[in-house]
Amino acid sequence: MGTELYQRGQFINNPFEGINLREPDLVRRIHREYVDAGAEVIETNTFAANRLKLRRVGLEDEHDAINRTGVNLAREAAAGRAWVVGAIGPSGKRWVELTDRERDELCAVFVDQATVLLDAGVDGLSLETFGTLEELRVALRSVRSLTDLPILASAAFLGNGVTADGAAPDVVARALASGGADLVGANCADGPMELHAIAEAMLPVGRPVAILPNAGYPKHVDGRMIYMATPEYFGVFARRFLKLGVTAIGGCCGTSPAHIRAMSGAVRMMSGGTEPAIAPSMSVRERQDTPALTDEATAPVPFAERSSLAGRIAGTEGFVVSVEVNPPTGLDPSRAIEGARMLQAAGVDVINIADGPRASVRMSNWALALEVQRAIGMEAIVHLCARDRNLLGLQSDLLAYHQLGLRNLVVITGDPPKLGDYPHATAVFDLDSIGILRMVNQLNHGLNPVGRAIGATTAFAAACGVEPAALDYDRELRRLEEKVEAGASWIMTQPVYDPTVLERFLDDIEDFEVPVLVGLMPLASHRNAEFLHNEVPGMQIPQHIRDRMERVGRGPAARAEGVRIAQEALLAVRARVRGAYIMPPFGRWEAAVEILECIGYARPDAWRETWRD
Template sequence: FILETFSDVDELHEGLRAVRSLSDLPVIAQMTIGDDGLTHYGTAPEIFTKQLAEWGADVIGVNCSVGPAGVLEAVEKMVKVTDRPISAVPNAGLPKDVGDRKIYLASPEYMASYARRMIEAGARIVGGCCGTTPEHIKKIRDYVASVVPRHQPVVVSREVVAAPAGVAAVPLAQRSRFGTKLARRELVTSVEIVPPKGVDPAPMFAQCRALKAAGVDAVNVPDGPRAQSRMGALLSSVIIEREVGIETVTHYSCRDRNLLGMLSDVLGASAAGLRNILIITGDPPKMGPYPDATAVFDIDAIGLTNLVYRLNHGLDPGGNPIGKPTQFAIGVGVNPAATDLDRELSRFAWKVDAGADFAVTQPVFDIAQLESFLKRVEQFHIPIVAGIWPLLSLRNAEFLANEVPGVSVPDTVLARMRKASDGGKDSALAEGVKIAREMFALVKRDVQGIQVSAPFGKVEVALEVFK
């Protein structure tokens, strides 16, 4: 049900009660505001949002009366006071009298640009009210296709996930060698190897053989990092394990497949023998060389974690038995350097509730920052694997600091790399490895594992960190 264009929140409350007396279907409850950002009766968006959430509205929104700019301002206030999904449905601007007609002058491009900003601000549903044409809607769809919403939906927690009678998840220690070490609280080591851009896996195999010979526990295989097209992570992992005999931790992004595709991929990965999966939401296409590619995001990393957790209990997303359960050690990402750390920890809590077995951090360069983060996540009681990136050069450090989302490089590290670069490339590389070794020595006592990136495929540099 959609209850829309209410000026009086108490009237909307009565409408909500009436619907609830007849049906349990979801209800979208939308108020309307004026140019001053308030309802006709002077109620602010953050106030009626709290009230509607308390009264049980499934989605809370604003529609009609004002154009995109006014609705965006309301959305920015509403998302701060609720975790309920927010809808934003403005008019196509304010009407103008043209002859004997009222014309809405907001162009499709203008409406679409604001729809994108509304999603980035936290809205989950966007559209148009008075004056909106099919062309407006088409343009909105095109503009928002690759946007990652700021606020993600809460998923069912593991406490309410019911497995079929007689079907229990395989213990973590029995799912994989990687899972065994995690379950035993032994330090696990892994190195990230990015799949090739072409079809020749030979260099990747050579890198993985070097890691196996050095005693590294697993190879991390990214899935289209930074929205770049590369050999698929699932198939790369399968052929690495088959040809080299080292376990993989397969990254899986929610960006590129719909729910059915994800389910098929995960079931196929299990049948092919993959046992370790790291679930990520994925970088939006606009970051990569194909910015017009469509991002799907049917579910995010939280939702997919819950899906795989269910599969580990022999259930598909609809609660139907699948027979033999999957046996994945389920990993998730977490960022100790997140700008909004409270929100990051909130999402991490949802991931743990959804069924995560372990977490891998973004590359860490600030030990104090990591230690503070680890204290705050002790309550979740799952293994943390710290990411470490050996810097190759000052340019590499500056790139990570300024152009890679989620990575924070302290000024002290940049200063060390700047000073070392004065001595040439070899000096800068040696300093980058030294910094990584220092991080390894400091964090290995406090975390369950270490993941070292092999920058630009330089496995020999990654292995230097473990020495």
């Protein structure tokens, strides 16, 4: 906030906190820009609004008004889209130099400010940029007894990696954790690279860690101090912080809305961190990026009428089967088309075409979908991922898909570029899968993402993905619930290799009342199983399954065992799912029908022998 106020003509001889009263519209506008950029938590403009600091600039009498207004402005800007925490900074006094009376006064200063912020309705408190551990502990002790709301306690470290009173990061983290801080962390002073090492030292303490670096070191340019770290650089380090295990990331001095937008994109890409410590008082729908349906909305086409596939999924007859057939890496789609033809002859309902799987470069999936429809009249499900398209491109593609007759979608966030042949390619992630589902839902109601009528309704049958064997299973279920609320009409699971895991998942989502296509991927070998388990996001293969694959060796025996494992999973849940989504490895589409033989499907005579090996 301070840097943005300075950049907009508010100089340091005017106390920044007093701007809450002098120019509230400016403060509110800056807050809103950060929320629009993707900030999920914003701090009030009250960092130096304690009585001691306000006394020095003649504003002590405005103490309550400045703090209360700071909360109100942040809440108005957040508008239910972000949490608001009350910022409390250091006093500027050195604890060791204070008399007993001055120490009592300092404790009262922290209590007074926190009390006003809490009474005004903050969602938590942020004790930030404390240069000494001693004063930070005093502040934490003073305010902890006032509230059960979350408190972040964050220290500012010197260039040598310790606080001004010589405390190392792990010492700081342990002291703050024992003092009752819900999150411990570091902010200001240094840029992302330096705070990465501090975060690494804090994490073993076991308390959630928040890191808010400066945008590098400032440089004096044309009479102003300019911070030199770019938003792209912040995005890179945001991913590094998340991989490290940091719970909350943000920025301090010099961090503009553009920096936050880059970090927000990294969060969407990696879905990193744990659930926020602060529980919002709003529903999932109230937090969505796209606006609520307006009076201009039109009733959507009933799900069963959106496509032939949607009609089958909505019905009760038969077992719906989709098999993944991916586009070529070059110009010739003939093999994929021939594979679709063979699958159609075997009774498969629809092919499923991924969108740059594992960040690989292939022919666009919509092109193959159209070629298959033209050649054999078979429906396709096209994946739509957030990685490669910004908000404009996503909307344009969706309008084009509808016009071209591509109505079946499975919406995913997408694998990061680092997994593919072009690891330095820019990932977009303007939206994640939940955001895209909301966009599709808007279009199905005849509205664009900003709520304006588009003249007609689209008729997309949109599915979402889910990982029943996710390591953070509770989080996976919460996100699935958000996807369904955002507009997903059916679910396609990641491959599942343990029937008990799948049974648990189906039990847990029974109340969702959404059709499920169970994901199956026959393993080709023990090496294939280890690769999928260790190197492919979203894949979890139990040890006993990998052991089975190791025991059978390689070649045809291994492929047959992989089919048997998939059949066991299918037979265990067939009566509880609407269908199956099969992903045969290496283009061996025959394996899909071999799996289905256990429920009555048969291979057509026309299978080419070359595909068996």
